[in-house]
Amino acid sequence: MGFDAIIPIIKNRCPLQIHKPLSKILDEFQANPDTKRGIVKKQPLTTDITGKMILLGTGTSVGVPAIGCRCPVCQSKDPRNNRTRASAILGLPDGNLLIDTSPDLRLQLLREKIGIAHAVIFTHEHSDHIVGFDDLRLFQFYLGHAVPVYCNVVVEKRLKTAFDYVFDDADKTHIGATPAIDLIRISHEPISILGVTVTPIPLKHGPNFDVLGFRIGNVAYCTDVSEIPAGSWELLQGLDTLVLDALRPDPHVTHLSIDQAVEIAKKLRAKQTYFTHCACSIDYHKVNQTLPTGIEVGYDGLSFELT
Ligand SMILES: [Zn+2]
Ligand SMILES: [Zn+2]
C-alpha cells in the first residue's frame, strides 16, 4: 500500500493521532505488521468487566424461545427463560476473553454494553458456537491489530471452511470487509492469554466428539458435555465456580441431563455450579427449586467474580 492510500485512511480512522507529526504516524503505520490490512486503532465504547465472568448466552443450539415452539417456557415472560446461544466472556488483566462466537454474539455484547473482545477462544466447532465469527471484524479497529483467536486444529479447519472468505488471499473490497484474524493453535496444554493461564479441559460431547472446557484460576466453563473423561476430573478440583452443561430433564446423547449434571456437580464440589446450554424443557424457577444448594440454573447476563 502506498503513502497516497495510507494518508486518507489515517485521516479517516485516527482522529486522536492526527496531531502527531505525519512522519511519526507513517513510521508507526509501516512498522505495524497489520498495515497491509489497513487496521488503525479506534477507541471503543465499552464497560469495564475486569475481574468478572459473564454468561452471555445460556441456551441450547436453537435458543429459547425456540422458533415455533408452543411450550410454556417459550411463551414465558420471565427474562430468565429467554436464553441466547451459549457463550461467555471474561474480564482478564490484559483484556476481555470471549469464549465462542455464538449466532447471538452481536446482541449479547450490545446487551451487556461490552464493546470489545481482546481475544477469542473456542470450545468446539458446532454452528451454535462459531456462527457469530464475522462479528469479530469491528474489534480489529479497536485493537489496532488482528484479533487473536485460540482454537484447536479441528475448529481451525471448520472456521477456514465455513468462513473461507476470511482466510483466502483475495483482495478485500474495503478495509473491515472481513475479520482480520490471527489463529493460534491450542492443544491440551495450559496457555497464557491476556495475563492469565488458561487450562483446556478435554471433555466428551457424545461418544465420538471431543470438545474443550476451560479453567481460569478457580473458575471453569464446561459447555456441550456428555461425559467428563477420567483424566479431566483432576483438572476440575478445588473450583469456586463451575459452569456446566445441563440440557434438559431427559437424557441426551451429546449433553448432560439435569440429573447427570447434578451428580457431576456434587462429585466436583465447586462452591457454586451454574447450568448452561439449557433447552426450553427447563423452566428457570421450577427447576431451580429442585436443585441442591450451590447448584443453580444459569441465565443470560449472570456474572460472577473470577477467583
Ligand atoms: Zn452447543
Ligand atoms: Zn419451547
Ligand SMILES: [Zn+2]
Ligand atoms: Zn456442540
